[in-house]
Amino acid sequence: MEFRKLAEDFSKIESTTKRIAMTDYLSDILRQAGPGIIGKVVYLIQGKLYPPFMGIEIGMAEKLTVRSVAIATGIPPKDITRSLSRTGDIGDTVYEELSAVHHEVKKPLTVSEVYGALDKIARTSGPGSTEAKINMLADLLKRAIPLEAKYIVRTVTGKLRLGVADMTVLDSLADTYGGGRQSRPPIERAYNMTSDLGAVAEAVARGGVGALSGFKITVGKPIRPMLAERLKTPQEILAKTGGECVAEYKYDGERVQIHKKGSEIILFSRRLENITKQYPDVVELAKNTIVSDTSIIEAEIVALDPDTGEMRPFQELMRRRRKYGVKEMAKEFPASLLYFDCLYTNGRDLTETPFLKRREELTQIIKPLVRAKLVEYTLTVNAKQLEEFFEKAIQDGTEGVICKAIGPHTYYQAGSRGWLWIKYKREYRSEMTDTVDLVVVGAYYGRGKRAGVYGSLLTAIYSPETDTFKTITRLGAGFTDKDLAELPKMLEPYKIEKRHPRVDAKERPNVWFVPGLVLEVIGAEITLSPLHTAGFNRFRKGSGLAIRFPRFTGRYRTDKSPEDATTEQEIIEMYESKLHKVT
Numbered sequence: 001m002e003f004r005k006l007a008e009d010f011s012k013i014e015s016t017t018k019r020i021a022m023t024d025y026l027s028d029i030l031r032q033a034g035p036g037i038i039g040k041v042v043y044l045i046q047g048k049l050y051p052p053f054m055g056i057e058i059g060m061a062e063k064l065t066v067r068s069v070a071i072a073t074g075i076p077p078k079d080i081t082r083s084l085s086r087t088g089d090i091g092d093t094v095y096e097e098l099s100a101v102h103h104e105v106k107k108p109l110t111v112s113e114v115y116g117a118l119d120k121i122a123r124t125s126g127p128g129s130t131e132a133k134i135n136m137l138a139d140l141l142k143r144a145i146p147l148e149a150k151y152i153v154r155t156v157t158g159k160l161r162l163g164v165a166d167m168t169v170l171d172s173l174a175d176t177y178g179g180g181r182q183s184r185p186p187i188e189r190a191y192n193m194t195s196d197l198g199a200v201a202e203a204v205a206r207g208g209v210g211a212l213s214g215f216k217i218t219v220g221k222p223i224r225p226m227l228a229e230r231l232k233t234p235q236e237i238l239a240k241t242g243g244e245c246v247a248e249y250k251y252d253g254e255r256v257q258i259h260k261k262g263s264e265i266i267l268f269s270r271r272l273e274n275i276t277k278q279y280p281d282v283v284e285l286a287k288n289t290i291v292s293d294t295s296i297i298e299a300e301i302v303a304l305d306p307d308t309g310e311m312r313p314f315q316e317l318m319r320r321r322r323k324y325g326v327k328e329m330a331k332e333f334p335a336s337l338l339y340f341d342c343l344y345t346n347g348r349d350l351t352e353t354p355f356l357k358r359r360e361e362l363t364q365i366i367k368p369l370v371r372a373k374l375v376e377y378t379l380t381v382n383a384k385q386l387e388e389f390f391e392k393a394i395q396d397g398t399e400g401v402i403c404k405a406i407g408p409h410t411y412y413q414a415g416s417r418g419w420l421w422i423k424y425k426r427e428y429r430s431e432m433t434d435t436v437d438l439v440v441v442g443a444y445y446g447r448g449k450r451a452g453v454y455g456s457l458l459t460a461i462y463s464p465e466t467d468t469f470k471t472i473t474r475l476g477a478g479f480t481d482k483d484l485a486e487l488p489k490m491l492e493p494y495k496i497e498k499r500h501p502r503v504d505a506k507e508r509p510n511v512w513f514v515p516g517l518v519l520e521v522i523g524a525e526i527t528l529s530p531l532h533t534a535g536f537n538r539f540r541k542g543s544g545l546a547i548r549f550p551r552f553t554g555r556y557r558t559d560k561s562p563e564d565a566t567t568e569q570e571i572i573e574m575y576e577s578k579l580h581k582v583t
């Protein structure tokens with residue numbers, strides 16, 4: 001197949017506004033490609049050379065491609081850069097520059113040749129590789145007509161965005177090689193099991209739908225994840241799940257699919273990228289807790305506070321998505337693993353096994369540790385129970401719960417969003433933007449690294465109306481080692497045997513204090529909580545307000561008396577003013 005044909009179809013796809021026309025062009029490309037090349041063509045349509053899980057990117061910076069264009073055309077780089085700032089697109093610039101010079105192409109480029117050259121560029125690394133890549137690209141551009149060059153440079157810079165969805169390619173494959181839409185389900189299943197669109201295309205083009213029987217789950221190839229629907233009340237959820245379900249905590253972290261083969265561990269993200277290198281600590285946790293020889297397991301990675309062992313906000317985990325400084329970040333934001341499904345174990349595909357059986361298998365192959373264990377869950381058959389479990393989940397710092405149907409046909413629906421999993425999240429959030437000044441009224445003994453000092457402090461706001469201190473959060477984060485060492489001494493003078501009469505609390509700390517020391521604290525949000533007494537019954541019967549993810553800013557407000565701390569009214573206003581609907 002000539003590359004020119006592909007470039008012309010890319011151009012047509014780009015210029016149409018009609019979905020049907022786009023699908024027609026796509027089918028045209030796939031038909032022309034045929035077995036042998038169709039796999040490569042499918043990756044190229046998506047601006048790639050391989051399925052995303054292989055992690056092979058061409059990733060040449062625009063600046064470097066400018067140099068290749070300069071070599072190929074003889075035009076000075078600064079002129080190309082000037083054109084680039086005018087067009088804003090390297091593809092358009094190359095098209096213009098190549099059209100302007102006399103550019104004779106002797107032998108037309110084939111798709112295989114272009115693919116081969118791009119592959120070589122992608123795989124070139126090490127010292128001197130930058131120059132080598134520039135020259136390889138220049139050689140390719142010398143042989144390209146302007147339209148081909150346009151798509152080549154967009155591909156190498158990662159800017160080819162034809163917007164052809166995987167699902168559209170599957171439709172097109174069914175029409176072109178499968179004899180019609182009835183063959184769509186087996187084609188999609190093969191894709192969901194292997195996440196390799198090119199390999200599926202190649203098989204269907206070669207042997208029709210029958211050739212897909214060989215597409216089995218393989219350790220090392222990610223399975224497309226099952227997704228959850230959403231409902232607003234426990235009643236609606238139970239109605240959908242047939243009156244009973246397993247409710248699990250919905251942790252606010254990053255989904256990971258863990259593939260284990262002997263001692264090798266591969267981690268895939270929800271978008272099926274290989275993220276093994278970013279999480280060396282997760283690899284270790286998986287090695288130490290998964291006991292089966294081969295398996296594919298799903299879990300949520302959550303960031304932990306290294307000092308208190310408490311969960312931290314999602315944003316902190318996302319700071320670990322980086323190429324450099326991986327080890328340092330793992331120390332600063334260590335991860336914990338919460339396992340929730342098992343899709344494959346010791347040669348057995350479990351995707352067509354009901355949920356409870358999969359859960360049983362999962363339990364058998366996990367030897368839990370504090371930092372790597374099964375998600376919290378409960379089997380529930382009534383709405384009140386479900387609501388209580390949900391409240392507990394929120395209190396424990398999660399986003400809510402995911403309810404999972406448990407009937408005989410509750411299979412793992414790879415790649416689809418269905419009613420077998422239903423999420424139940426809070427409808428409102430109230431983000432915290434300002435710091436507050438809180439009074440220390442109690443403390444909990446520390447464990448592990450904090451043995452011998454306080455692990456966390458029970459803190460309160462002040463209510464002038466009742467002249468009481470009402471608790472609002474348990475504060476453990478943000479303290480330096482020096483703070484931790486000094487706090488027992490600082491708090492010693494305030495220590496008392498029992499709760500102080502001016503303190504209104506439901507919590508039972510190990511040590512009580514006379515309200516005295518004031519600390520500046522910032523949190524992620526203010527939430528409803530049955531455990532704290534600030535604003536009790538104000539927004540919901542049986543609940544007060546709590547600060548979620550509190551952190552000491554480092555400022556001891558010794559200038560403030562406890563009566564100068566943030567007041568109950570202020571907290572109520574902060575909660576109300578920032579309250580907004582969660583989308």
Ligand code: AMP
Pocket residue numbers: 227228248249250251252253254255256270300340375402423
């Ligand atoms: P959402 O991203 O809001 O559609 O919610 C689904 C996501 O919740 C999944 O992709 C997982 O990353 C995450 N999650 C957290 N806890 C669980 C759990 N127990 N079961 C399934 N997914 C979970």
